[in-house]
Amino acid sequence: xxxxxxxxxxxxxxxxxxxxxxxxxxxxxxxxxxxxxxxxxxxxxxxxxxxxxxxxxxxxxxxxxxxxxxxxxxxxxxxxxxxxxxxxxxxxxxxxxxxxxxxxxxxxxxxxxxxxxxxxxxxxxxxxxxxxxxxxxxxxxxxxxxxxxxxxxxxxxxxxxxxxxxxxxxxxxxxxxxxxxxxxxxxxxxxxxxxxxxxxxxxxxxxxxxxxxxxxxxxxxxxxxxxxxxxxxxxxxxxxxxxxxxxxxxxxxxxxxxxxxxxxxxxxxxxxxxxxxxxxxxxxxxxxxxxxxxxxxxxxxxxxxxxxxxxxxxxxxxxxxxxxxxxxxxxxxxxxxxxxxxxxxxxxxxxxxxxxxxxxxxxxxxxxxxxxxxxxxxxxxxxxxxxxxxxxxxxxxxxxxxxxxxxxxxxxxxxxxxxxxxxxxxxxxxxxxx
Numbered sequence: 197x198x199x200x201x202x203x204x205x206x207x208x209x210x211x212x213x214x215x216x217x218x219x220x221x222x223x224x225x226x227x228x229x230x231x232x233x234x235x236x237x238x239x240x241x242x243x244x245x246x247x248x249x250x251x252x253x254x255x256x257x258x259x260x261x262x263x264x265x266x267x268x269x270x271x272x273x274x275x276x277x278x279x280x281x282x283x284x285x286x287x288x289x290x291x292x293x294x295x296x297x298x299x300x301x302x303x304x305x306x307x308x309x310x311x312x313x314x315x316x317x318x319x320x321x322x323x324x325x326x327x328x329x330x331x332x333x334x335x336x337x338x339x340x341x342x343x344x345x346x347x348x349x350x351x352x353x354x355x356x357x358x359x360x361x362x363x364x365x366x367x368x369x370x371x372x373x374x375x376x377x378x379x380x381x382x383x384x385x386x387x388x389x390x391x392x393x394x395x396x397x398x399x400x401x402x403x404x405x406x407x408x409x410x411x412x413x414x415x416x417x418x419x420x421x422x423x424x425x426x427x428x429x430x431x432x433x434x435x436x437x438x439x440x441x442x443x444x445x446x447x448x449x450x451x452x453x454x455x456x457x458x459x460x461x462x463x464x465x466x467x468x469x470x471x472x473x474x475x476x477x478x479x480x481x482x483x484x485x486x487x488x489x490x491x492x493x494x495x496x497x498x499x500x501x502x503x504x505x506x507x508x509x510x511x512x513x514x515x516x517x518x519x520x521x522x523x524x525x526x527x528x529x530x531x532x533x534x535x536x537x538x539x540x541x542x543x544x545x546x547x548x549x550x551x552x553x554x555x556x557x558x559x560x561x562x563x564x565x566x567x568x569x570x571x572x573x574x575x576x577x578x579x580x581x582x583x584x585x586x587x588x589x590x591x592x593x594x595x596x597x598x599x600x601x602x603x604x605x606x607x608x609x610x611x612x613x614x615x616x617x618x619x620x621x622x623x624x625x626x627x628x629x630x
Contacts, residue, residue, distance in 0.1 A: 283313035290539040306361040310443035318348040322441035322499030332385045336499035339373040397423035408438040412445025412503040433490040434590040444502030455481035463552035465506045492517035493586040501525035509551040519564040528557030
């Protein structure tokens with residue numbers, strides 16, 4: 197199974213052999229391998245010569261660590277992966293591969309952030325709700341300049357994970373560059389056991405049903421099913437889907453969730469393999485909830501990535517929802533995690549996502565229908581103007597007033613009269629999501 201974002205992976209075992217030989221004295225013998233130089237028209241002589249020179253001349257002046265032949269092999273494969281110049285294509289030696297499996301299980305010692313590469317810089321996609329990173333004040337869009345004094349320049353997200361993660365109760369210091377700040381910020385965070393949250397749903401007093409989805413992990417489909425049952429049972433005809441800070445997860449979960457809102461056969465996302473294979477279209481399964489008459493507003497921000505962008509893009513392009521908030525992250529690629537040896541693996545970007553209308557999510561992300569900022573003053577006052585705008589839209593059906601408001605004309609969102617909730621016909625939908 198493929199995933200759309202780091203943190204939730206299924207091991208896809210694909211036959212792949214790239215073994216290197218044993219160093220004997222000053223000579224390095226060429227390996228026996230299923231990959232031959234002729235197959236890729238590759239001259240490996242420079243690699244062997246570089247290895248020979250390193251073995252002959254290297255003196256460990258700045259480290260006391262000793263390295264084995266296997267360490268050198270892992271380094272060569274790491275370099276090969278990095279030569280593809282893709283931040284999501286990464287080789288994992290044994291220890292890093294083990295740490296990656298912890299992500300799959302969803303519980304580990306760390307600080308609780310999702311990271312990505314933006315403009316060549318290590319960037320916080322989102323702090324996970326209720327984690328040490330969230331409580332310490334890290335924000336979506338923060339650039340991580342260094343970790344415990346170690347520069348993150350040219351560091352991959354997976355390398356950063358390896359040094360940020362650690363024993364529960366220990367402290368890690370992130371040096372942050374934040375938009376609007378004139379100086380770097382040093383933020384000390386105490387590591388804790390991270391239990392990745394999934395969903396929170398509730399019926400507001402004004403009749404709006406809210407579902408905050410924090411990731412598209414292994415339990416997302418089941419928990420969304422329960423939340424939608426509660427939505428149907430509530431009789432509400434207004435749904436607020438909050439995808440802010442949701443970094444992604446399983447593709448299947450995104451398609452399943454979209455299927456509750458889109459008719460049978462509608463395109464959810466297109467998997468574009470470039471020149472390696474024909475594109476594959478993932479289509480809605482057409483669950484009956486999509487036939488009910490209710491209004492949807494989706495909240496997005498710079499922490500909404502990958503599967504979040506797939507779901508939000510599909511709902512908007514099929515006219516099922518409006519997007520409110522800030523531009524999404526733009527993580528529009530899919531990776532497979534492949535075994536290289538029994539204890540190592542390589543994560544490879546194998547495709548990119550296109551929205552139903554054929555638009556690429558990569559880099560540019562999704563622009564909201566209504567752009568609303570959350571300022572530092574809002575945060576300090578515990579105000580949420582994005583949420584308020586979504587509530588206004590759901591209660592009035594009017595997005596134009598809010599658009600005018602962002603251009604300088606005043607609209608009193610708080611003065612909107614709360615409407616009484618009507619109970620729709622819901623028996624068929626209840627049966628479908630049983």
